[in-house]
Amino acid sequence: MRNLIFSFAMLACGLKAQPTVAPTPEPVGPPRGENAGTYNVLNSFELGYRFRAVGGDLGKYRSDVNFGNGIKLLGSRLQMNSRDGRGRFFDELTLTTQGIGGDPYQSSILRLEKNKLYRYDMSWRLAEYFNPGLRVSEGLHALNTSRRFQDHDFTLFPQSAFKLFAGYTRNSQDGPGLSTIQIFDSRGDEFPLFTEIRRQRNEYRLGGEATLAGFTLNVLKGWDNWKDDSLLNVNQRLAGASTTDNTTLSTFRRNEPYHGNSPYWRLFLNRNSRRFGMNARYSNVSGRRDFVVDELTLGTDRLAAARNRQILVLGNGSRPVSTANLNLAFHPTARLTVTNHTGFHHTRMNGDSAYTEIDNNTTAGETVNFSFLGIRTIETLSDVSYAVSKTAGLYGGYHYSTRRIRSRQGQSFDGFAESQAFEQDNRVHSGLAGLRLRPMKALTIQLDGELGRANRPFFPISEKNYHALNARARYRSRVFSASAQARTFYNTNSTTLFSHSSFTRQYSFDGSYTPRGWLSVDAGYTKIHLDTNTGIAYFAASQLHEGNRSIYISNLHTGYFGARLVLGKRADLYLGYSIVRDLGDGRSASSVIPLYSQTTVADASPVFLAAQTFPLSYQAPLARLSIRLHEKLRWNVGYQHYSYHEDFAQVFYQNYRAHTGYVSLLWSF
């Protein structure tokens, strides 16, 4: 029976993680592994061929999905455990991989451990990111980059009262991108610039932990180095984005090496006892960056005059950050828990950059810009949780924060200096109350609400007067589970001559049913409604338009369905479907006013008076068949279709339909 339940759990795993068709989740090989010497070995490798055929906008497909053609090691798992815990070099080795050999999302995770002596964790990930400058957001900045992450953590004496840590993290990004530059002044034309992105972050960590007399002290020291050596070059005559502008660009070169480091300290002290817990954390980071920008531009300006401009910028930025937290937890009885969290955070951002512009061999003079932004936040969060009975519990809390933002912006030019300093405070009070019910063992119900008041938010769309309501119910038995959830969040941030409101409502239902060992089904539906209404101001034909509104309405309906059938004793069939539909504000596509059609001043207002609504649909049905050829061998085939369709009016649609799939062998040896 226990094995049966375990099998059901495994089936449910496969169902819930449906969205991509491969790798195959079915297990292969003996479940208990095979013994080799003093080790037990579990292993599986899935090698297969992925294919795709895309109709429509390939760029949008690559941005959303990006699976391609070719042979891949779709997934693998190797686990070796010492059965007696006394392996010579290691007692545990776990290595899992996914998508190796060209998938856009590849990963590899390794754990190596020798009991009492060491533990080593490594993760490596690679993401191929493609953005063709998607048009809805009108982004002209295309990227086709690879980002690689690796983390290494080594612990010496992991089970003793005294431990040592060492770690290394590397994050690199490289590849071509398309950027833009506006020349020669703020009314000049914009030009595309190809850029070669080369960014790298290296972080080194050393630390230790000691436990003595019930106290645990954890100390970590890190060095975080960053460099950006991306290149921007143009050596051909380019036309700008505007057809009516005379600006041309014949040569452009920008070098802007940007290097720096952020060394940090972190201290953590912990004491945990039967009725009382206390821990404190302090960290300090002293970030600093140095930079040089050397930019050379040759061409003609918007008045058709020949221009030869060099810009030199030198400077540095620093951001020391201090954070401290104190947590206190009292649980005098098994029913009552009282906690308090007090935090302090202080960020000071300083920067200065000396700007020199040389136009047609005439130096305009050096301008030194300097800026300071300081944010100090203190918050205290007190919470209580009380179990009234076996079937009911209450919880609540009062949260308070005060934030002070100081800023200074200044400029110095030819001995004349100007500086402005500002300071403002913002306090937030928030209360939370909730109720937990468990009328029967399989059923849990939770209701809570939060009310918050801020006196002076920093931004027009920040939270000011907000309340949130949550309700959740869940029923769970061995063959059937169902849950329902409703969440709403309302925020208004209005002042005398300005208003902003934001309403979010989310309703979800889902369930899974496993009536037989050979059949499992799950399905779910979620509605996410967002509508915001914000006052805006903008210029059209040099006239300021105030009192207009930006109204954004999104009505997202999402659903998924998955069914898994075991056919005979050898075949597993999985059928799945997921859909996202944004119905906008309910209007048909033809009645939505195009955003970019205005040609006169009088027409400018409707740009924003029209509700911004972008109906679209995104569907991904899939089917996968896995046949057990042998205890150690499975043959798999799968197909997944992606369909993206925009129902709003714009000049270029980005719709696509993609047929993707794979054939693979999953084996254990």
Next chain:
Amino acid sequence: MVQILLYLVLAGTRAFSQTPSPGPFADAIAKASPEGYVGNSVCRACHPNIYQNFFRNPHQKSILSGKEPPEKTGCEGCHGPGRKHLEASGGKTTIPFAFSLMKPAEALDRCLTCHGKDFTRADIRRSSHSQSDVACNNCHSIHNSPVPKSLLARQQTALCYQCHPGVRAQFSMPSRHRVNEGFMNCTDCHNPHGTPAPTWRAGLRPRMVTQALANEEPCLKCHTDKRGPFAFEHAAVRVDGCETCHFPHGSPNPKLFRRATTFALCLECHNGAGNFGRNGDGVTVQAPFHDLRSPRFQNCTTCHFRIHGSNADSRFLR
């Protein structure tokens, strides 16, 4: 009379059945410590399924160390002394700490006996999960974990989705972080065991979002080029965080934007409304030459392309 005799016979049988049969455990019961600890090897006789695979379980280390006291090692380290369980010849109710029968808070207390000193669990008592009675054994399956790491009851995303269907829906959007693709996990950005108050926004929300080592938003762990420090920081990034402009999980809009068009995103803050911004007289309105009728001015980041922060220009133009 027959009924009385029958009752006596049945009662006798029932009483006999409840009497512990020392059998193979008599020796173990006799050797039990004064607190009732009998040792792990006794458990394997009746629970071979658990025992056979236990060498893969991280808790095996407590047995192998050979130095841990009985209350901190093996089966009895978690479930308590086993003498009563042996004397009763089994039964869940005779296990001092049977997790399936324990209240969530009790299960949490039990696990924290050993796991409470870890840095990553410093905030577990005040976490939203603890408040909601989600205890350790709701997410971790100590004896039957199908995943190789952390003894999770399911693959991590599936585990989180079962209580957070709305988040699952967000990760189904066209523009999304690649969680469903297996490239990243929920715990890359969240700590299910609770986190300190955020260092961005007003410090109260969002909850359960982990922080990068410099106590920054977790987004900057991967998107390091947005991190800075810059000579000119875009205040929105530092004051209210990345969520000012982006949905973190998924969005129907490209680049995880909160709005489908760039100008709507920018103008909702840059509207000059009083009381807001650095100097309290509004976040700067654009200059008059920006003619919003023209597409070139509707794409703010075409020119202001260093929008996350710049070293050379306070308007993020270079």
